[in-house]
Amino acid sequence: MIAQADVVVIGGGVHGASAAYHLARARKQVALIEKRTIASASSGASGGIIRCHYSNPAMVRLAHRAAERWPALAAELGAPVDYVNNGLIVAVAGAADAAHLERAVRMQQRAGVATQVIAPEEIRAWIPEFATEGLALAAHEADAGYADPYSASMAFASKARALGAQVYTETTVTGITVIGSHVTGVETDRGAIRTSTVVNCAGAWAARIAAMAGIDLPVSPGLLQMVAFQPAYEGWTRQSPTWLDLSTMTYCRPDASGAMLAGGGVAENAAIDVTDVDPDAVPPRPPVEFEAEIHENVVRRCPWAERSARLRAWSGPDGNSPDFHLIFGPVPGLAGYLQIVGGSGNSFKLAPATGEALAEYVTTGTSTYLDPHAFSVTRFADGRPFRGGYQMHIIG
Numbered sequence: 271m272i273a274q275a276d277v278v279v280i281g282g283g284v285h286g287a288s289a290a291y292h293l294a295r296a297r298k299q300v301a302l303i304e305k306r307t308i309a310s311a312s313s314g315a316s317g318g319i320i321r322c323h324y325s326n327p328a329m330v331r332l333a334h335r336a337a338e339r340w341p342a343l344a345a346e347l348g349a350p351v352d353y354v355n356n357g358l359i360v361a362v363a364g365a366a367d368a369a370h371l372e373r374a375v376r377m378q379q380r381a382g383v384a385t386q387v388i389a390p391e392e393i394r395a396w397i398p399e400f401a402t403e404g405l406a407l408a409a410h411e412a413d414a415g416y417a418d419p420y421s422a423s424m425a426f427a428s429k430a431r432a433l434g435a436q437v438y439t440e441t442t443v444t445g446i447t448v449i450g451s452h453v454t455g456v457e458t459d460r461g462a463i464r465t466s467t468v469v470n471c472a473g474a475w476a477a478r479i480a481a482m483a484g485i486d487l488p489v490s491p492g493l494l495q496m497v498a499f500q501p502a503y504e505g506w507t508r509q510s511p512t513w514l515d516l517s518t519m520t521y522c523r524p525d526a527s528g529a530m531l532a533g534g535g536v537a538e539n540a541a542i543d544v545t546d547v548d549p550d551a552v553p554p555r556p557p558v559e560f561e562a563e564i565h566e567n568v569v570r571r572c573p574w575a576e577r578s579a580r581l582r583a584w585s586g587p588d589g590n591s592p593d594f595h596l597i598f599g600p601v602p603g604l605a606g607y608l609q610i611v612g613g614s615g616n617s618f619k620l621a622p623a624t625g626e627a628l629a630e631y632v633t634t635g636t637s638t639y640l641d642p643h644a645f646s647v648t649r650f651a652d653g654r655p656f657r658g659g660y661q662m663h664i665i666g
């Protein structure tokens with residue numbers, strides 16, 4: 271291993287890989303350390319949905335910056351990310367969620383997002399025969415899309431390597447050296463690297479990495495699951511919009527083959543605060559009850575999916591912060607420690623913007639599209655957490 275680096279990034283998920291790429295692009299000498307393989311945890315299991323529909327301006331601004339970059343990312347990185355601009359529908363039931371949707375769309379429009387409020391029946395302009403029973407209101411976001419999370423993570427890591435970053439997989443970080451109030455190095459099972467800057471991008475393991483530097487980080491491992499169906503229906507294609515039905519807390523998007531990839535559900539959201547997940551022992555597939563609930567919720571809106579074939583189902587861990595929003599940047603009292611953590615089941619889409627912000631923060635001490643104050647870990651102690659407006663608060 272190299273003996274010294276300007277920056278050591280811990281974790282080869284999409285945020286660590288993006289951080290390594292953007293730092294290398296800023297001419298920093300970077301080492302990216304991943305204990306298994308690139309995208310072997312949350313980023314490999316992700317739904318890959320890219321949207322700007324959030325409830326807080328700082329989050330919309332960050333998601334919008336990322337959404338702007340996704341269409342050209344494959345060309346920039348010289349490798350496929352399988353981005354598709356298919357649009358997004360958010361459908362809500364009940365007066366409280368409908369009122370919040372209207373407020374959220376107005377705020378997103380002010381931020382430059384191409385989104386509009388629509389009547390539930392208008393969803394059929396994009397998804398034929400979409401059943402709207404019980405829905406009060408909906409929104410359509412034209413520039414939303416999806417990408418392949420594994421390809422995107424690999425593309426960031428490959429380009430980082432091409433720009434001179436050292437990428438070490440099958441290498442576990444075992445310690446962070448601190449002298450006084452300064453980070454001085456990182457220890458791994460393959461040797462030590464001297465550095466003045468470490469970036470924690472360890473997803474569901476983020477609190478364990480932070481503890482190595484003496485930091486008590488409020489990020490807990492969580493578990494998310496998805497299931498894929500193959501509908502025999504010509505009205506559903508790889509361009510069909512992602513839909514999010516807040517009445518059943520279920521989301522569904524197409525993939526490149528025209529399958530339906532779906533997740534969420536009432537049971538999963540009810541268990542979202544469970545913190546005893548072991549990220550090293552995630553069950554490879556969800557329980558049958560999850561698959562049955564999601565299938566029922568999908569058929570409720572897309573009756574033509576009733577006889578679809580079930581293709582596969584999978585699970586993945588993620589690091590949840592107390593308000594289910596990203597945590598970015600430094601911690602008070604320790605120089606040289608930065609983090610992109612707490613993705614909370616919704617941060618894949620942000621990766622082009624988080625890596626960019628990290629590199630900008632390292633080189634200039636601030637960032638253009640990410641508000642370091644809003645995303646700081648100090649927001650919890652200061653009593654200014656993000657507050658999602660929907661009953662399904664994990665969507666932000």
Ligand SMILES: Cc1cc2nc3c(=O)[nH]c(=O)nc-3n(C[C@H](O)[C@H](O)[C@H](O)COP(=O)(O)OP(=O)(O)OC[C@H]3O[C@@H](n4cnc5c(N)ncnc54)[C@H](O)[C@@H]3O)c2cc1C
Nearest residue numbers: 281283285305311312313316317319443473586613618619
């Ligand atoms: C089923 C599912 C569906 C999702 N759907 C969406 C979606 O549609 N849209 C969206 O935006 N987000 C979605 N997400 C969330 C999103 O995928 C995650 O927030 C994001 O991928 C987190 O990336 P990360 O780089 O922080 O973490 P990870 O990808 O988990 O990477 C962390 C890495 O750190 C490594 N690591 C841990 N400890 C060490 C150590 N000691 N030494 C070295 N390496 C270490 C791990 O091996 C791991 O590879 C979903 C997540 C899941 C699980």
